[in-house]
Amino acid sequence: MAFETVGVVGLGTMGAGIAEVFARAGLRVIGVEADAEALARGRGHVERSTARAADRGKLTAGQRAEILGRITLTTSREDLREVDLVIEAIPEVLDHKVSLFQDLDRICKPETVLATNTSSLPVTAVAAATGRPGRVIGMHFFNPAPVMRLVEVVSTVVTAPGVTAEISELAGRLGKTAVSVGDRAGFVVNRLLLPYLNHAAVLLELGIATRDGIDDAMRLGVGLPMGPFALLDLIGLDTAYEVMEVLFDETRDRRHAPSPLLRELVTAGLLGRKSGHGFYGPQEPPKEPEKSTVITFAIDGPDVHGLGERLRAAGFRPSDDPDTVLHCTDRPVIEHAVRLSDPARLVGLHVVGDKVAELAGTALTSPRAAKAARDLMRVAGLTPVSCKDRAGFVTDALLFPYLNDAVRMYDSGYASMADIDAAMRLGCGYPAGPFEMLGYLGLAKVRDGLRALYAEYREPAFAPAPLLDQLVTAGVSEFPRS
Known part of the structure; x- marks a missing residue:
């Protein structure tokens, strides 16, 4: 069908942004709010957003006037009698x-x-409550709607043939990229993103690494736009908590149960940026640079990253009696430490990308050796991230289960590889989608890393997805694209 007039119910920040998106595309919009006060706030959202765009040269004064002229505001739902589409953006x-x-x-x-x-609630439950379940669908925009290019189009088992394609085509008219997904809690983006964020909170609780270390590892090492704790503060810890509860209610997967630390912060009212304090405080004191005292080092095993040469060029020297011994390894690091005459000096080293060095201390590593290793990595031009000697250290422990979840999502027929990749790139600003990441990491490396995580934590979801395991067994290095 031809969509020309659209109703938007709920004109908060998201609803007002959606109304603006439709009006920018030339559609007539009828915006509905509960009362005159809420309606005025909604009008203010649209006026300020379009004014900012005009100030930045994104809109001319005439274009802005045309957009505002296409939006009619009302407090009566009855005014939606003749619209072609209604999209609601009321609270979850x-x-x-x-x-x-x-x-x-x-x-x-x-x-x-x-x-x-809705970002996570069941579309089927909403559709079943109406007399037209085949013409009820999810159309999940991302905030801010005028800027973010992704729309998740959510079909149910009763969606009428053609409706999904019609809504996806409409999203294209709006200048958005539509990804088609099934009706599962969290859809694609939140179903993959929130368990990763929750897992980061669990690693912090377990003392695997510090808040700053985990954020540095994922931002600098993996190339994500933000570390998990900075992102949680931006999203709002209460919002993240609510989405995790929705996921847990559907899956009963214990990884989807909100972490106790997340629950404590929400209960205390520490919700992130919206409250001025979350994982990060309102004014973090500046860090005092540590003074380096390291003079000598040794590298145990192959120097796969050429760090020895970089350190020698900086004036440090190898020694038979070093301040610290670096071992380039996955884990367990302790197995290498106990071979040395002084295991307290050994620190495991895992370089992530070209910016981060994960430094894994064992139960025997001395504080002096750990500090010396941090100093050496700074000299080598790497950001040190201290962590415990646990499977996956930090980056792999967070990244591999996320990739595994994406494989399971695809294998279930829930969404295509291309749509999953597009959703995570456009919805989260990731440099690559999960299947693109699997391609350059290598399927065998991820499969083996998941096996190590499963062996240590005995978490069923860490067991490699059967499809991933089968492809590796067959000697396939990356997911075949149809």
Whole structure:
């Protein structure tokens, strides 16, 4: 069908952004709010957003006036009688959404498509409450809607043939990239992103590494736009907690249970940027640089990163009686330490990318050796991340389960590889999607890393996905693209 007039119910930051997106694309928009005060706030959101775009040269004054002129604001849902599509952006409370959709079902013409912008709630439950379940769909925009290019189009088992394609085509009209997904809690982005963030909180609780170390490892080592704790503070810890509860309610996977640390912070009202304090405080004191005292070093085993030459060029010298011994390794590091006459000097070394060095201390590593290793990595031009001698250290322990989840998602028929990759690139700003990452990391490396994680933690979700295991067994190095 041809979509020309669209209703948007709920004009908070997200709803107002969605209204602006449709109006920018030339569609007529009817925005609905509960009362005059909320309506005025919604108008303010759109006016400020378009004014910022005009100030930046993204819109002319005339274009801005045209966009605002296409938006009609009202407090009456009855004004949505003749629209072609309604999209709701009210708070994430299922009962409220069901009640709204029942009302919209009564008001709107039979061919109108009713869409929910929910980020994690079941679209099927909303559709089943109406008399037109085949014309109810999920259309999940990302904040800020005028800027973010991704829309998750969520179909249910009762979505009528053609509706998904119609909504995906409409998303293209809006200048967005549509990814088609099934109706599972969290869809693609939140289903992959939030367990990773929750897992980071678990590693912090377990003392595997510090907050700053984990953020540095994922931002500098993996190339993600933000570390997990900075991102949690931006999202809002309460929002993350709520999404994890929705995931856990559906899957009963213990990895989806919100971490106790996350629960404590939310209970204390430390919600991140919105409250001024979360994993990070309002004003972090500046870090005093540590003074280096290291003079000598040794490298145990192959120097796969050429660090010895870099350190010698900086004035340090190898020694038979060194301040610290570096061993380039996966783990367990302790197995290498106990071969030395003085195991307290050995620190495991895992270089991630070209910017981060994970330094794994064992139960026997001395504080002096650990500090010396940090000093040496700074001299070598790497950011040191101290961690415990645990499977995956930091980056692999967080990255590999995320990749495994993506493989399981694809193997279930829930979404295509291309859509999963596009969702994570566009929805999270990742440098590559999970299947692209699997391609350059190598399937065998990820499979073997997952086996090590499973052997240590005995977490069922860490066992390699059967499809991943089969491809490695068959000698395939990357996922075949159809």
